[in-house]
Amino acid sequence: MTSYEAIFRRRSIRKYKNDEISPAMLEKIEKFGEDAIGIRPDIQVKWKIFHKEEHQLKGLFRVDAPYYVVLYSEICEDYRKNAGCLMEQLSLYLFTKGIGSCYQGGAKLKKDQEKDLELVMIMAFGYPAEPLERSYEDFRRIELKKLVTIRGAFGKVQRKLLEAARLAPSAMNRQPWRFVSSEDRIHLFVKKPGKLGYQTQQDFNLFDAGVALSHMLVTAEDQWFDLEYQKLDSILEKEFQNYVYVGSLLILNDSEKI
Numbered sequence: 001m002t003s004y005e006a007i008f009r010r011r012s013i014r015k016y017k018n019d020e021i022s023p024a025m026l027e028k029i030e031k032f033g034e035d036a037i038g039i040r041p042d043i044q045v046k047w048k049i050f051h052k053e054e055h056q057l058k059g060l061f062r063v064d065a066p067y068y069v070v071l072y073s074e075i076c077e078d079y080r081k082n083a084g085c086l087m088e089q090l091s092l093y094l095f096t097k098g099i100g101s102c103y104q105g106g107a108k109l110k111k112d113q114e115k116d117l118e119l120v121m122i123m124a125f126g127y128p129a130e131p132l133e134r135s136y137e138d139f140r141r142i143e144l145k146k147l148v149t150i151r152g153a154f155g156k157v158q159r160k161l162l163e164a165a166r167l168a169p170s171a172m173n174r175q176p177w178r179f180v181s182s183e184d185r186i187h188l189f190v191k192k193p194g195k196l197g198y199q200t201q202q203d204f205n206l207f208d209a210g211v212a213l214s215h216m217l218v219t220a221e222d223q224w225f226d227l228e229y230q231k232l233d234s235i236l237e238k239e240f241q242n243y244v245y246v247g248s249l250l251i252l253n254d255s256e257k258i
């Protein structure tokens with residue numbers, strides 16, 4: 001199975017077997033993380049994988065799993081988006097190996113110091129003790145037409161990219177993203193942080209944006225679409241009431257003709 005296929009079958013796993021993952025597989029997982037390319041390869045990140053007995057977690061909505069992976073990042077513009085984009089690639093890769101995972105947005109490590117880096121996200125993983133997959137019909141997601149504003153032609157390339165983004169996981173399944181699609185580009189926006197409860201404390205919208213971007217980049221790689229991620233000055237200059245501009249994917253070739 002490919003990471004692209006995983007997009008249409010994955011689900012968060014919250015029940016795990018205690019089975020060990022082989023050292024060779026753990027090494028592959030580590031290497032995959034290190035080699036993954038996000039939207040900003042220049043941002044310094046660090047991965048750490050540990051067995052549950054090595055560290056204690058604290059915080060809300062924790063899932064008990066045999067393994068956890070932690071992603072630390074340099075704090076700079078785009079770092080949350082970049083981290084979401086990297087970690088979702090790892091999550092899809094794990095799925096292709098029969099390993100389940102679940103983001104732990106509310107969790108922290110009891111000891112988590114990494115000089116000059118911020119702990120952006122923890123993800124639980126291990127062999128599942130519940131179904132690893134679900135069918136396409138069982139995804140609880142907002143319909144594409146409610147997420148996308150279409151300006152101009154809407155072809156196969158746009159549909160494939162946006163359908164993959166629509167299925168992306170997000171904190172509390174809030175699906176904070178919205179898209180504007182035109183003939184040769186897709187602009188991505190996410191909701192501004194909420195004013196109530198959990199949303200004010202834990203703003204994961206930019207991390208979620210990175211997760212959705214990774215689904216589009218994985219799709220592009222699989223389907224041979226050439227994309228370029230850019231933040232366009234013409235949109236950055238604009239002020240939006242409820243949304244933040246994340247960036248745009250420029251569609252560089254017309255792969256539909258191949």
Ligand SMILES: Cc1cc2nc3c(=O)[nH]c(=O)nc-3n(C[C@H](O)[C@H](O)[C@H](O)COP(=O)(O)O)c2cc1C
Pocket residue numbers: 010011012014060061062063102103104105106107168169170171172173204207208211
């Ligand atoms: C940034 C982020 C943080 C999340 N935090 C948690 C969490 O703390 N605990 C949890 O059980 N699930 C967490 N999730 C998983 C979401 O609840 C889940 O992805 C969403 O409900 C969609 O379900 P699915 O992943 O099965 O498609 C998180 C997901 C994301 C993307």
